[in-house]
Amino acid sequence: MVPTLNGRIQTRFFLLAIVGGVITLIIVPLLPGNAPLGDKYRDGFLVLASVAVVGIAWELLYHFLMQWRWEKDWPTLFGLVEGVPEGALIWFLLREGAVPGIVGKVGTEAFVIQFVLVWLGVWVVANGPMRVPFIRWRFRGGRLA
Numbered sequence: 001m002v003p004t005l006n007g008r009i010q011t012r013f014f015l016l017a018i019v020g021g022v023i024t025l026i027i028v029p030l031l032p033g034n035a036p037l038g039d040k041y042r043d044g045f046l047v048l049a050s051v052a053v054v055g056i057a058w059e060l061l062y063h064f065l066m067q068w069r070w071e072k073d074w075p076t077l078f079g080l081v082e083g084v085p086e087g088a089l090i091w092f093l094l095r096e097g098a099v100p101g102i103v104g105k106v107g108t109e110a111f112v113i114q115f116v117l118v119w120l121g122v123w124v125v126a127n128g129p130m131r132v133p134f135i136r137w138r139f140r141g142g143r144l145a
Contacts, residue, residue, distance in 0.1 A: 003073070005063045009056060011126065016052045019125050020118040024048050027117055031110040043106050044114055050090055050099045051118070058086055076127055083119040090115065 003011065028044040029037060062082070066073060074082075093099050094106050 005059060008059050008063075011130075012055050012059065012122075013052055015122045015126055015130070016048060016055070016118070019121045020048050020051070021045075023118050023121045024114060027114060031107075031113060033107045033110050035104070039103060040110075043102055046099060046101045047090065047094070047106065047111065047114060048118065050093065051086065051115070054090060054093070055086070058082070079127070080120075080123050083115070083123070087112075087115045087119070 024044045025041075028040050031040060031044070033040060035043070062074070090099075091108075091111060094102065094111065
């Protein structure tokens with residue numbers, strides 16, 4: 001079954017919270033920058049939250065575009081490549097100061113490292129290990145509940 005819009009949004013939030021949260025927790029101390037660790041964690045989790053919030057708009061756009069596809073779904077590789085425009089938009093919002101709570105600037109290298117690692121982690125888990133504990137997930141249109 002093809003994931004529904006509601007199922008994709010639920011899955012996105014779940015994976016960003018669990019997988020993205022764990023990855024962010026682990027990598028933030030290793031990210032470049034000389035800000036205090038508390039500020040780095042705050043900014044890292046605000047970036048993660050902004051990816052989740054802006055992701056709703058992306059899911060609406062993807063849902064609209066998928067209506068012209070026969071299968072009404074993206075090939076798996078498109079799910080990986082979707083990260084490029086999403087990351088660019090989040091980076092633009094960060095540069096313009098449109099992400100509330102960010103103090104100062106988030107460094108380019110720190111953003112790219114965090115975003116790429118979180119995006120790859122979420123994509124890998126969604127396309128593999130997630131299907132083990134959530135056996136019926138795909139038969140429910142991607143909904144978790």
